[in-house]
Amino acid sequence: MRVGEGRFCEEFSPGYYGVCAVGGMLSAGTTHLAITPLDVLKVNMQVNPIKYNSILSGFSTLWKEQGPSSLWRGWSGKLFGYGVQGGCKFGLYEYFKRLYSNVLVDQNRTLIFFLSSASAQVFADMALCPFEAVKVRVQTQPNFAKGLADGFPKLYKTEGPAGFYKGLLPLWGRNLPFSMVMFSTFEHSADLIYRNVFQRRKENCTRAQQLGVTCLAGYAAGAVGTIISNPADVIVSSLYNNKAENALQAAKNIGFSNLFTRSLPVRITLVGPLITMQWFFYDTIKVLSGLPTSGGSIRHLDETDSSAY
Template identity: 80%
Template structure:
């Protein structure tokens, strides 16, 4: 069976198409982030208290011993709903902006379009995520703050007002914009490289299983590269949300320049690589079930409009 799809629920670039991409992004991002909540709890605590939580196995053991097994799932609602909404915006808007910029910037190369599309989508996605992230980090690192989103949202609002939810927006953009730009671009080019140099067949001539296999390989490469680039900003976000610093410069000084790049990096790679891989896999699986092509590179319709690139 080839990758060609006989029946499609929606035509590409129709409102229904973007709706499927948004729903696929929500489901893929929400479920994968929910699944790795224990590692995320450990990561945030390693960033806030690196002396006490200085390793993956020892850190998990410390959390289990001192706070019980339920502590490993603290903040799960923020992960599921916050990153679900972010994922919907990120994937859905990325598809929209990629088509928009491909039509407008016909003389630009594809890498520029990938960077600009992912950055545009991520700006909106992080605005949606920021309130959930503000509550989640506090729930995960301050056991007495709140149990989850239901009691965490009103408590944070009473304590810090509306701005309390967006205190970390700038660091969040600093973390996620480079990550998203690198991740999407790396994914797109990895897919193209695998088809052209390894499989040496067009995507349309490959089976759906082969296409999803390519998605997984490209997704892992994209997640690993993006993690290394975004690690400094991720440490700053945790430092700010836990009131260990009042602004970005204080956070950088407190953490130390070298630690910005190395602190919690192994656990983030352990988290983000598989998470990004699963996100792309689930996302493309949903698209395939709806009769749509898998992701990667400018599709045939867009390529025809960018032959000059």
């Protein structure tokens, strides 16, 4: 069965971008919720690397000192915060990719991927930031709050509106490079698989084949993006726990080499499968709507290159 039969809507229509936004919201929210225990450990390793110095000992320490429920602390911030972020990120990426591909006709595809993902991520992180501010405090300060319901008013009372966006610049510093590398790596990996493995255009592949390409390209995207974004991720956790007044001071306190190595093993364990599952769920929703999966070249840029398929 070819993709396109029984479509819910046409590509690049308002309904299409709506499907992409809903798909991004559901895929990002549910996958981030599922890995909450690893995220709790990651944040604590970043804030207190001496106490939480490895994955196994870190889990053991959290379990013994704070109980098994501590591993799910901040779950609501993961579900709703990253759900909102995912909806903006995936939905706006599709919109900006179409926009830039039509405006920048003669430009390199990588530039279009970079611009599209960066534009989408700016808005996505603005939506995420308040949730992230509460989530990190809930995960690392057991007496701060139980979740979003009591965390939001407490943070507003103690720090005002600025407290919700204290980490926005480091968040952009973490997520903008990650998003740009992730989407570009995904797009190029998918193209590579279609060209060299299936040796046919995406439109001529089955749904199962397209979803298989999505998983392979998604894992590659997650692995590369993790390494690029690790320094900013460590700084974000430091700022939200008042370990430093600003990003420069946090980086100085942490140390250059530690920015790249601290919590990296747990982030690789966390992000690789997470991004793979996000792309898989996202594209599954698109397929169930009768739409083709993500990846594959932008059409007007591919028309002169069809012989490669």
